[in-house]
Amino acid sequence: MIFPSHLIEDAINEFAKLPGVGKKSALRHVLYLLKKDASEVQKFTTAIQRMRNEIKFCIKCNNVSDSDFCNICAGGSRKQDTICVVENIRDLIAIENTQHFNGLYHVLGGLISPLDGIGPDQLFIESLINRVNEGTVSEIIMALSANIEGDTTSYFIQKKLASYNITVSTISRGVAYGGELEFTDEMTLARSIQNRLPMNSITN
């Protein structure tokens, strides 16, 4: 694409680096900001700069935070004996927004992936074991993606925790609520039959 100004072009190129943003959307964003007051654009860039430069990570669970401990770990109202293990902050936010989990989290910062050269040492697994070592945890819920990396990571952590007297569970998988059987992929459908549950054990 040809642009009439280098300033516009630079801004478009920067926007187009964002995930899922093409040159056309980038142009739309740039022309939108061009029409806004300079103060509003300042607010936009300041919010991004502050987010990047001032953000902290919770020293307990690695969640993003405004201070040393995130508000989930800091507030005492959550169940302290249950830790939900997630790959990243996006997954944490997704679970948090269901408003159906009242325990703590542990963000791994990735999944074990030999192909990408990511081993257990590059993830926050050791700090998870340390938290369990403190003796207050009774259940670890693995909430990782249902793929090879997720399964490998779950398996690795489960092995590490085998000697502790705690429950290690995993989020349930199967046909989505509201999902129609005929449109569910074969793998999910097959597993949902294999891993069927007694009717009276289900929470709706």
Added chain:
Amino acid sequence: MIFPSHLIEDAINEFAKLPGVGKKSALRHVLYLLKKDASEVQKFTTAIQRMRNEIKFCIKCNNVSDSDFCNICAGGSRKQDTICVVENIRDLIAIENTQHFNGLYHVLGGLISPLDGIGPDQLFIESLINRVNEGTVSEIIMALSANIEGDTTSYFIQKKLASYNITVSTISRGVAYGGELEFTDEMTLARSIQNRLPMNSITN
């Protein structure tokens, strides 16, 4: 949605103001920038700030520009006697990217819209007439949207230019190239029959 940090939340809210960006995409952008080097985020915000604060508008055609005259007006290689009238910079960029127009432009900065309180005086129509007054223009091409505002604006400008010995043309409208008749809206199809052209007059 619940977010674990005010810094994250502020940045998400700013991104979500952009056209077509919801909270979920905004979160994706923010977490992407969070993972990037501080210098790259700095580059992103600087490009936007510079674009907003240093951009100029061509004093001849109102196109965005890095200096007083845009590179289309400044470079002498374009046909100086043909002016294509567009609503905004986005439309100019769209036509420019076809690489099939070699004249100059005139950006109106909007369309006449009594409902929105936009009259001819708020648009760069007077400066268009001034350019025609200079005597070097032989054709004005109206490239405005095919709606009431576009038609009103075209009609108003055409009236203004009636006393000049120049051609006033409009971009052709009809069934899109590659477009199938059955999926073309009735209005377009009806007009394309009414405004049919001799086969040998068409440039392909």
